[in-house]
Amino acid sequence: MENTTDTLKADTPGKLIPDPWEAAYLRFETPEQEIQKFIARLNRLGAPQWPRHAEIVELFCGRGNGLIALERLGFTRIEGVDLSPRLLAQFKGSAKCTLADCRQLPFPDRSKDVLIVQGGLHHLPALPNDLDQTFSEMQRVLRKEGRVMFVEPWCTPFLTFVHFISELPPVRRISSKMDAFATMTHYERRTYEQWLGQPELIKKIARAHFVPVHEHFAWGKWNFVGTPH
Ligand SMILES: C[S@@+](CC[C@H](N)C(=O)[O-])C[C@H]1O[C@@H](n2cnc3c(N)ncnc32)[C@H](O)[C@@H]1O
Numbered sequence: 001m002e003n004t005t006d007t008l009k010a011d012t013p014g015k016l017i018p019d020p021w022e023a024a025y026l027r028f029e030t031p032e033q034e035i036q037k038f039i040a041r042l043n044r045l046g047a048p049q050w051p052r053h054a055e056i057v058e059l060f061c062g063r064g065n066g067l068i069a070l071e072r073l074g075f076t077r078i079e080g081v082d083l084s085p086r087l088l089a090q091f092k093g094s095a096k097c098t099l100a101d102c103r104q105l106p107f108p109d110r111s112k113d114v115l116i117v118q119g120g121l122h123h124l125p126a127l128p129n130d131l132d133q134t135f136s137e138m139q140r141v142l143r144k145e146g147r148v149m150f151v152e153p154w155c156t157p158f159l160t161f162v163h164f165i166s167e168l169p170p171v172r173r174i175s176s177k178m179d180a181f182a183t184m185t186h187y188e189r190r191t192y193e194q195w196l197g198q199p200e201l202i203k204k205i206a207r208a209h210f211v212p213v214h215e216h217f218a219w220g221k222w223n224f225v226g227t228p229h
Pocket residue numbers: 034059060061062063064065066081082083084087100101102103117118119120123124
């Protein structure tokens with residue numbers, strides 16, 4: 001397991017407990033691979049049209065590689081929010097990062113232009129209430145002409161195939177990426193399966209808060225760009 005010291009948490013004074021999901025997440029992709037993935041995604045989903053001075057927050061930002069991608073694209077007013085002090089501590093960029101729960105955003109009403117979520121919503125513990133609450137908070141914080149962009153796992157045939165392959169022991173032995181993917185899936189199974197198992201409910205909640213401007217499902221992902229109602 002790589003980066004073990006980076007993922008130790010001091011839950012009990014004097015005793016450090018490794019977090020196995022975070023350790024797998026950190027070895028799934030290198031920071032540079034993740035940054036390049038986010039840059040390509042942002043370009044595909046409309047970032048070139050956003051003003052460079054737009055106030056942008058990445059929610060569930062983890063170690064902040066999405067924030068670095070935004071910096072590299074020339075955005076100047078960027079913030080991140082995440083619940084993990086261990087992941088936030090790894091961020092080395094210039095964006096301001098806040099330790100907070102995205103179900104209660106630490107921002108005033110109508111204060112942000114763009115809110116981004118990349119792979120965070122499926123970690124919410126209780127659906128539909130937590131999703132409804134998170135989207136309500138995003139709606140509250142967004143300016144009238146603001147944009148929401150999120151990319152989350154979606155149960156397409158491609159995703160089912162990747163899960164099947166990544167669980168095979170010989171594949172896990174050969175590919176550390178597949179092993180990391182299977183490990184993450186194992187530790188987030190409850191929220192992940194809850195998320196993948198309710199696609200119609202999830203789409204309905206999203207549409208209750210945001211008007212879709214662009215939406216597509218591909219390669220095991222739901223890509224959504226919208227404006228607040
Ligand atoms: C799969 S990671 C995504 C991180 C980042 N967006 C990325 O793609 O690299 C999910 C993140 O959600 C965070 N998280 C889970 N529940 C949260 C909550 N209620 N509020 C804020 N962050 C949360 C976790 O700490 C973790 O960093």
